[in-house]
Amino acid sequence: MLEPLGDRVIVEVQEPEEKNVGGIVLANNAKEKPQMGKVVAVGAGRVLDNGQKVAPSVKEDDMVMFDKYAGTKVEYDGTPYLVMHEKDLLAIVK
Amino acid sequence: MLEPLGDRVIVEVQEPEEKNVGGIVLANNAKEKPQMGKVVAVGAGRVLDNGQKVAPSVKEDDMVMFDKYAGTKVEYDGTPYLVMHEKDLLAIVK
Amino acid sequence: MLEPLGDRVIVEVQEPEEKNVGGIVLANNAKEKPQMGKVVAVGAGRVLDNGQKVAPSVKEDDMVMFDKYAGTKVEYDGTPYLVMHEKDLLAIVK
Amino acid sequence: MLEPLGDRVIVEVQEPEEKNVGGIVLANNAKEKPQMGKVVAVGAGRVLDNGQKVAPSVKEDDMVMFDKYAGTKVEYDGTPYLVMHEKDLLAIVK
Amino acid sequence: MLEPLGDRVIVEVQEPEEKNVGGIVLANNAKEKPQMGKVVAVGAGRVLDNGQKVAPSVKEDDMVMFDKYAGTKVEYDGTPYLVMHEKDLLAIVK
Amino acid sequence: MLEPLGDRVIVEVQEPEEKNVGGIVLANNAKEKPQMGKVVAVGAGRVLDNGQKVAPSVKEDDMVMFDKYAGTKVEYDGTPYLVMHEKDLLAIVK
Amino acid sequence: MLEPLGDRVIVEVQEPEEKNVGGIVLANNAKEKPQMGKVVAVGAGRVLDNGQKVAPSVKEDDMVMFDKYAGTKVEYDGTPYLVMHEKDLLAIVK
Incomplete structure (x- = not known):
């Protein structure tokens, strides 16, 4: 098991072929495009x-x-x- | 639904053809010109x-x-x- | 109406041909020369x-x-x- | 009248030909040489x-x-x- | 014995041939790939x-x-x- | 008289030919070598x-x-x- | 005597030929290799x-x-x- 330190979180990346999960379609600006994932572990803050x-x-x-x-x-x-650091997360998808 | 994290807000961009909404006409300085949009979600701060x-x-x-x-x-x-981060917002258009 | 956010103010720029308003003549150092204007709206700070x-x-x-x-x-x-941010203002002309 | 904002002060520059006012002769290191002047207005801090x-x-x-x-x-x-900002002042000449 | 100062920790590096200790296989992105090790000493913070x-x-x-x-x-x-500084540690492997 | 502002001090530089005052001989690393001097005035902090x-x-x-x-x-x-700023002083020579 | 200012310490450098004092052998990565020394004076902090x-x-x-x-x-x-500044010290060798 991985236990992230400080303000870090561990995210299971969603591969590109799953990119419309939750109704979100990411913009095609390849260099800057955000990604999605599922949080699997959270640091103490x-x-x-x-x-x-x-x-x-x-x-x-x-x-x-x-x-x-x-x-x-x-x-x-x-x-x-x-x-990653929690501050690098943009939004929660509900 | 998207729930922005921290001091982030989510803005629905106003396309160029709507740029005179609210009486504002944006300056033609292409590289630096500000844009308008409607806030659709706000983080906890x-x-x-x-x-x-x-x-x-x-x-x-x-x-x-x-x-x-x-x-x-x-x-x-x-x-x-x-x-975007709330600090990147310049002004509210009323 | 524009309502500036945070420590921002909105200034109505004084065009070059009005540059001696208030007795001030700005220095001719083109790259660094300051400008004048009238504050039309002030953020909450x-x-x-x-x-x-x-x-x-x-x-x-x-x-x-x-x-x-x-x-x-x-x-x-x-x-x-x-x-602009309030800290970018140099002085009030009285 | 000019009323400097924040930690700014307004200084009346002493021209080079007055550079021995107060007994000070400035070093001839042209790029870094300090200047003298008289404070004419002070911000609120x-x-x-x-x-x-x-x-x-x-x-x-x-x-x-x-x-x-x-x-x-x-x-x-x-x-x-x-x-200028008060922190850019080096010393008072008495 | 080495006693790290401040927020530093001393880590005994795990060599590449041991890289699947604890079930972790590190990604093959050579320039950015993280490493594993065992903490052998911890500073006072x-x-x-x-x-x-x-x-x-x-x-x-x-x-x-x-x-x-x-x-x-x-x-x-x-x-x-x-x-290294404690903040450079990403996660504890359990 | 010069009255330094803030955390500044005024130092009377010791010329190279006086460089063994106090038993100190400065290293011959020309680009980085420290200098000595006598404090003649101290700011309020x-x-x-x-x-x-x-x-x-x-x-x-x-x-x-x-x-x-x-x-x-x-x-x-x-x-x-x-x-100079007090923080640029390395040590007192006694 | 040298009395370091602020958070500075004065260290008597251990020359390369003494590099195995205390059982430590420093890595041969010339550009980044750490050095050892003995603290001879400590600032007030x-x-x-x-x-x-x-x-x-x-x-x-x-x-x-x-x-x-x-x-x-x-x-x-x-x-x-x-x-040097105390924060540049990595560890105490005991």
């Missing part, structure tokens, strides 16, 4: 300058959108994941 | 260093102006949207 | 890290000076305006 | 992150030194002025 | 602007992932280590 | 984000070391001085 | 935004590791020293 920890605003199983180049790729048991 | 959350100062259905290159494009059911 | 909102220090109808390239151009009913 | 306003540490009629390229040039009734 | 010390969220013997170019290499008794 | 003023940790007549390119040159009655 | 002074976490006689290009070189009575 970032620590503010006053010592307070801010819980992430996404949770496991949320479907999220993010910038194409956000995050760092890893594979776990053959599934591709992205580890 | 950003978290200050003291842990306080700042509610966005725009709300759904506000007509807003923003810099041409602000935001990330997405399409939902054939409608183009921009996901 | 910026939010400090402690959550406090700082009211802008200019108000409607103030004549102000600003750097030549400050702000974003818009036109409203044929009048050119600049939307 | 900058606002700290805790909301407190910090009064400037110079006042009208102070003779000050500043970096050659600090500030923005303006002319008022034929006199050249520089509008 | 970083000091916040309010003077509070934030204890690191990893501990000795945690298996961690990090960006390929994170940290500074050292060798101790023939074993390669990386000294 | 910098203002923290909480409004508190931090008194400088050097005082008049301290012999100090600083980076070769720190500060701005001025001359007063034929003596060369450097106006 | 840095001042936080709340006015609190943070005492350094190293003390005289600590053997420390640091990045090769950290610090500024000085010589005192023929011994080479580096004046």
Whole structure:
């Protein structure tokens, strides 16, 4: 199991052929196009300058959108994941 | 439905042929010209260093102006949207 | 009507042929020369890290000076305006 | 009259031929040489992150030194002025 | 013994031939691929602007992932280590 | 007299031929070599984000070391001085 | 004697031929290789935004590791020293 650190989340990437899941069709601007994925793990959150920890605003199983180049790729048991900072997530798809 | 995260808002872009909605005519400086759109969703706001959350100062259905290159494009059911940070909004058109 | 967001102000630009309004003659250093204008709308101000909102220090109808390239151009009913951050204003002309 | 905004001050530049006022002779390092001038107006000061306003540490009629390229040039009734941030002032000449 | 300073941790790098430890197979994007290692020492943590010390969220013997170019290499008794900032750690592998 | 502003200090530069004052011989790495000098005036100090003023940790007549390119040159009655930020001082020579 | 200012420490550099002191052998990556040295003097520490002074976490006689290009070189009575910020120290070697 992967446990993301700090304000990071781990996202299971949705491959291009699944790009109309949830009714969303991504724009064809290849260089900047956002991607979708499912949150599979969430860090404990970032620590503010006053010592307070801010819980992430996404949770496991949320479907999220993010910038194409956000995050760092890893594979776990053959599934591709992205580890990214919560601030790189654009929106939750409901 | 798209639920923007943090200090983000989702804006339904007004196409060029609608550019005189509300009496505004945008300047013809192509590279820098601002655009207009309608706010369709608003995030929960950003978290200050003291842990306080700042509610966005725009709300759904506000007509807003923003810099041409602000935001990330997405399409939902054939409608183009921009996901952008609230600070990239210039003004509300009333 | 345009309602500037955050710490932004909207300024009605004074064209070059009006450049001696108020006794000011701007320096002839073309690239850096400041401009003058009249404040026509003022945002609610910026939010400090402690959550406090700082009211802008200019108000409607103030004549102000600003750097030549400050702000974003818009036109409203044929009048050119600049939307700029309050910190880009140099001085009030009285 | 010019009323500088924020932490800005307005300085009446001392021309090169007056460069030994107050006993100071500026170094001949043309690119970096500081200049002198007289403070003619002072802004209300900058606002700290805790909301407190910090009064400037110079006042009208102070003779000050500043970096050659600090500030923005303006002319008022034929006199050249520089509008600059208080932090660009190096020292008061007494 | 090495005692990392501040928010640093010391990681015993896992060599490429051990890259499927814990079920993880790293993506073949050579330039950006993350690495794995075991935490062997942890600093006292970083000091916040309010003077509070934030204890690191990893501990000795945690298996961690990090960006390929994170940290500074050292060798101790023939074993390669990386000294890196805690924020460069992506996730704990459990 | 020169009264430095903010966190600035004024230093009377020690010329190269005096470089072994206090037992220090500076390294011959011309581009990066630090210099020595005597503090002749000290500003009131910098203002923290909480409004508190931090008194400088050097005082008049301290012999100090600083980076070769720190500060701005001025001359007063034929003596060369450097106006620099306190943070550009490396050490006091006792 | 040299008294480092602020968060600086003075380190007596360990020459390359002494590089296996304490059992550490540094990696042969010339451009990035860290160095070792002995702390000979420690500043009073840095001042936080709340006015609190943070005492350094190293003390005289600590053997420390640091990045090769950290610090500024000085010589005192023929011994080479580096004046560097405490944050450039990687670890204490015990």
